[in-house]
Amino acid sequence: MITESALLENRYFDSVFLMRVSKRLSEQPGINYAAMVMGTPKNVQILADAGYEGIDSLGASSNDLVVSLKADSVDAAQEVINSLEKFLVRDTNKVATETKVRTIDQALTQQPDSNLAVISVPGEFAAREARQALQNGLNVFLFSDHVSIEDELALKQTAAENGLLVMGPDCGTSIVGGVGLGFANAVRKGPIGVIGASGTGTQEVTALAHRWGSGISHAIGVGGRDLSDDIGAISTLQVMDALDKDPNTAVILLVSKPPGSKTLALVNERIAACSKPVVTCYLGSEKGLFPDSNNVTTTHNLDDATTAAIRLAGGMRVDEGNDITxxxxxxxxxxxxxxxxxxxxxxxxxxxxxxxxxxxxxxxxxxxxxxxxxxxxxxxxxxxxxxxxxxxxxxxxxxxxxxxxxxxxxxxxxxxxxxxxxxxxxxxxxxxxxxxxxxxxxxxxxxxxxxxxxxxxxxxxxxxxxxxxxxxxxxxxxxxxxxxxxxxxxxxxxxxxxxxxxxxxxxxxxxxx
Amino acid sequence: MTGVEPIDIKEKIQAANAEAFNRIVSADPVLVDIRPAGEVVPGLEDRMVLHSGPPVEWRNMSGAQKGAVIAMAIFECWADDIQSAEELLSGGGIKLESNHHHDAVGPMAGTISKSLPVYVVENRAYGNRAYCRLVEDQQQFGNYHTEAIDGLRMWRDVWAPSLGQGIRHMGGLSLKPIIAKALQMGDELHNRPNAASAIFAGAMGVPMIESGVTTTDLTSTLSYISGHDLLFLGLAMASAKSAADSARGIEYSTVVTAMARNGYEFGINVSGLDGDWFTAPAPAIDGLYLPGYGEGDGGFDMGDSAITETVGWGGFALGGAPGILSLVGGTPEEALNYSREMREITTGLSPDYSIPALGFEGTAVGIDIRKVAASGTLPIIDTAIAHKNPGHSIIGAGLVRPPMVCFHNALRAFAAKYGLG
Amino acid sequence: MESKTAIDKLLATPVAAINLGVEDFADNLESQGAWVVHVNWTPPAGGDPEIIAILDKIL
Structure with missing residues (x-):
């Protein structure tokens, strides 16, 4: 190992900056140790004590910058010494970084008018974050899955007590006032309000409605278990209320797996009281199992459901046709x-x-x-x-x-x-x-x-x-x-x-x- | 979901933390004297050395702290040389206790013994007193050689008596205005107390003259205090200690009342859990080294100076201290982010101590163990680096954060004490 | 008239979302012109269930 030193006259830098530069110099190829100090007698002595040879002979003064390198070879040291200036440039153009928001509280400070939390954290933490969102008066779009049925029930009950909505858990898709949340298709606004207990079912009916000439007021996901008897359609009924009042919605389309029997009665009761026509599509049910009842048009697949909704909203399905014969x-x-x-x-x-x-x-x-x-x-x-x-x-x-x-x-x-x-x-x-x-x-x-x-x-x-x-x-x-x-x-x-x-x-x- | 929401305990914690916060921010530290520790520090016995951090036995002490304790044994003439001091210590001939158990703090190794003069700071808002030793760059880092101990002797024999005479003459010096000014002059009062040191030095000249300090001592003392950038750190630490101690022992409070390290363990105290240390192995420091030293040489985190962060200075005020920005390895914006980040783990913003670069908003005060654990954000501390072995002076400086384990253990203890099984 | 719930307001006003988790969702909302603040979320208490349980009672 050799020691190679150099002097830059009348160049002053603060010691902390020089410590940083020294560190970078020592990381250069072939360099083992690097020291960069102002040439005060004390510093020259420190370098000499630390085994940097030949510093005395530089004749440094307190206003001179001393650089000394312990390197594998003279060439390696000289290469660094020749490019010293680039190490002495202070980083002035580093991109300024905003403080990252790390909690719902901070986000609310930044955006006090927030009306929705979109949550896609790992399932084991999802209920906790959803609860905090509700406590802060936010509706929740809960994309996360692996949320227990007990947590889902508790969250939805808390939400309902406070007039808030939980979409999900495992909610893939919603469209709120034309804005797609999660996986959603870009569709025009229109008279159909969708309540979806399934992600791709909601996507399919909203895309079909768009392509068949109609449009969507809102499409609200409620989570695949909302119509089970465990949950009792808490979110579905809330959304039904909201869509019933919503001036932009003319017809309500409910897409779900078949409801639990108690829940079906609840849902039908609410539909009967609804001021707007309702189309249901309970996928997976045997055909004819859910007959039309008061104010309900029952359909058996997503295409029929969309067609019925378009017709009940006063529109006409614009057929695309295909080459199949x-x-x-x-x-x-x-x-x-x-x-x-x-x-x-x-x-x-x-x-x-x-x-x-x-x-x-x-x-x-x-x-x-x-x-x-x-x-x-x-x-x-x-x-x-x-x-x-x-x-x-x-x-x-x-x-x-x-x-x-x-x-x-x-x-x-x-x-x-x-x-x-x-x-x-x-x-x-x-x-x-x-x-x-x-x-x-x-x-x-x-x-x-x-x-x-x-x-x-x-x-x-x-x-x-x-x-x-x-x-x-x-x-x-x-x-x-x-x-x-x-x-x-x-x-x-x-x-x-x-x-x-x-x-x-x-x-x-x-x-x- | 938890079934019953114990709103009650949340409210109790809220109120207790508000009280702790108010006590810390309303502290009114006044330097009333500088006296040999044996005369003023409660419980400090003969043949006892106080040290920084949580309690630690001699055999577990870090190299630098051992070196500093050896220096104190020589300074007090309990031993003639390094070897006999070491023998005395390993034989248990000198009691070792934590500064924090004696209302005191000390930088780095933090050693205090009876003859060493300490700053006496009185918190006039609460009536308690706190003590801190001088700050220098040799003995407190573990250097036990003669030139290091000579510094302590000068402090004991000339500088401390002269300053003490001036202080008594002026009836005490209020430190709050100096701290507030310094924070607006680019200080964070931990690694960079330069402005405060200059203000303090400026304030001491006339009183020392008026009180009749001899010309020889005056010249020596003035040249000492006017050339010592870190001078005020000892006063910042005593002020912070007097403020933090006033917030101790508030039932249900989750506010941190001390963060302290001894090079072996990092420990915290929590207001509602007073008397207990929550410790974990002291972390390594991410920092820069003086010429001749490197990462392999550094000891683990050490010193009581994190008491400044405990009350919202130091790393918490980095955004206002551009002079040491390159130390934190980054840009002014990054330093501002450290200060902003600390708001998420604290109880409130200081009404008196503000940072111009943050739109004159107050520094973040009252570290809440709940918020630390919940957010995963740890307090940021800027600090100096001591050697891992005895006998060296300062070797570098950098940034460090406490181990999360301290906060988790405190939360477990809180749950146990307040029946949250 | 019935009073407006937070749900009614959600349907009647532009989406102003707080996004926790997948950052793509925030980008997606932003690209649609919705207001969104992305939270740089990390598991609470490093994911330690005992500490989370304590925090849930006291925070």
Whole structure:
């Protein structure tokens, strides 16, 4: 190790700054120790004591800057000494950073008119944060899942006592006055007020309403368990009250899994008293189980629900149409071999998966799922399809520590490719969900997998049908037409309705008469 | 969700903390004397050395603190040299107690023994007194060599008596105005008390002359105080101690009344849990080193000077002290952020001590253990670095935060004491 | 007329949100022109359940 020193005459810097520069010098390649001090007799002595040789001979005065380096080589030391000036420039252009807000209290100080807390913290902390938000007079959009039913009930009771609303937990989607919270599609404002106990169900009906010429006043998520008897529709009833009063809402559309029996009575009672017509869509129920009653138009799927709401709001459904004809279906059926019998659904949207199961069931086909309509259809292993299988890739077992398929399609791509290896598969049924917070290019992420799946089948001389429903509007940032085109180029048959896509898939595999 | 909300205890805590906050911010520290510790510090016995931080046994003491205690043994003539002092100490021949148990504080190793003169600061708002020793850059860092001890001798024989004479002559010196001014002159009163030191030095000349201090002593004392940038730190610490002590023992209060370190452990006291230390191993300091020293040389965090942060100065006032900004490794904006960040863990803002750079808003006062634990934000302390081994002077300076364990342990004790099972 | 609840007000006034958790949600709201303050959230008490339980009683 060598010592190399230098003197910069009449350059004054404060000692603290020089300590900082010294530290940076010592981090340069080939430098072991660095000292940078003003050349006072005391400092010169300190350096000499610390084993920096040859300082005396520099003849430093108190106004001179002394730099001394212990380095591996003279070259390494000289290189640093030659570029000293750059180390002596003070950082003046560092970007000023705002203090980060760390608590709800601080956020309220910054924005006293806040009316909503959007909470997506890990589930074990979610109830606590939601409670604090409520205590601060905020409505809550609770995206977090893994919130216990006890916590949900307590939160909703507290909220209701204070005239506040809890949307969720596990609430994926809301649209409040045109602003999308969480996963939501960009839709025009209009007369339909949606109460959604499911995320993608809400997305689908709001997107359909938009594309079919109507619009949305508000779409309020209430969480998938709100209509269970455990919760008793606390949020649903609150939103019903609010939408009933809301001047921009003409008709109320309620999308949910079937309510508990006690809760159904409560909900029907409230609907009967509602000044506005109400459409219900209880997905997964047997057809005809919930008859129309006082002021209720009962529907069985998201498309019928949206159509009914548009009609009750005084509008007309503007049909988009598609190229599907009985002949085109027949042509597609003829391509399938006899052993190609099954539909394999790989869904990002849980409700869309659920609705598709219902379509299969209504057609007399038995579909397995990790989130089944009927308990006896539960997949033994979510990773392994049997017969007709419709998988919800957004379920816990796929999202634990991994991104949701609406944000990242990696796991869906793997599953699509896996399904294509099974020669008994006739149709792969997919969804593609656009909107805020979703992937920038959801179609692009699955398009190459679709093309490859079809190639895989072709290699064994099979034709594999791929059917995709796109949930979105032309206002969505991803671009509806471009996304559809990408999927069609990959060889998929594309629908802009999840119901139609599922129905088409069923027609492809239906037994010949 | 918890079933029953014990609103009652929250209100009690709120009220207790408001009381603690009010006592701290309304403190009125006045320097009334400078006296040998043995004459004024309660409970200070012969053959006893007080030290910084929570109580610690000789065998666990950090190197620097051992060095400083050895220096005191030599200073008091209980031992002739380093080796005999060490033998005396390891044989238990000298009692070691925490400054904080004697209404006292000391910088770095913080050692106080009977002959060492201490500042006597009276909090006229509450009536209590607090004591602090001189601040220097050698012995308090563990240097036990003759030149270091000579500094203490000069303080004992010339500077402290001369200053004390002047103080008594003027009937005490009110420190609150000096502190308030200094905070607006770029001081944070811990690592940078330069403005306060200058104001104090300026205030002492005339009274010393008027009280008849001899020319020789006067010259020596004036040149000492006018050339000592860190002079006022001892007074800032005594003032802070007098303020923080007034907030001790308020039932239900979760406000911190002391943060202190001895190079072995970091400890805090909490008003509603008075008498208990909540300790954890002392952390390392993120800092910069003087030439000839590096990270491997530094001892762990040490000193009672975090009493300044306890009352809202030091790291809490960094935003107003641009002179030491490069020490915190960053920009003025980052320093301001430290000061702003401290608001989230404190009870209120000082009505008297304000920072121009923060729009003349008050410094954050009254560290609340609940808020520290809930936010995960720890108090920020700026501090000096001592060597890990005995025998050295100051080797660097930097920033440090207490271990969270101290606050968690305090909360557990609070829950136990106030029946929150 | 019935009095307006906080829910009624939420539906009648522009969204002014406080976002805790995923920062994308705040960005999303901002891109739609809604008011939003993002909270740089970390688990309370470092996630220690015993301390959280105590804090819930006294804070």
């Amino acid at each position: 009985p002949e085109s279906i027949q042509r597609e059926r003829l391509k399938l071999k006899d052993n190609q019998q099954y539909v394999r659904g790989v869904f990002a949207g849980g409700t869309l998966c659920y609705q598709a199961q219902q379509v299969l069931r209504d057609a007399g086909l038995s579909a397995h799922s990790n989130e089944p309509l009927d308990k006896d259809k539960l997949l033994a292993d979510s990773l392994v399809s049997v017969g007709h299988t419709l998988v919800d890739m957004g379920a816990d077992e796929f999202t634990e520590g991994k991104p949701h398929p609406m944000v990242d399609s990696t796991q869906r791509v793997e599953r699509i490719l896996a399904e294509a290896l099974d020669p008994e598969v006739a149709v792969i049924l997919l969804d593609c969900i656009l909107g805020y917070v979703a992937s920038d290019d959801p179609a692009g992420e699955i398009a190459s997998a679709i093309a490859q799946a079809k190639r895989t089948a072709k290699q064994r001389a099979d034709e594999l049908s791929v059917v995709v429903s796109v949930c979105g509007t032309e206002l969505d940032l991803q671009g509806l037409d471009g996304q559809v085109a990408l999927l069609e180029e990959a060889g998929a048959t594309v629908f802009k309705s999840a119901l139609q896509a599922a129905q088409y898939a069923v027609q492809l595999v239906a037994k010949k008469d």
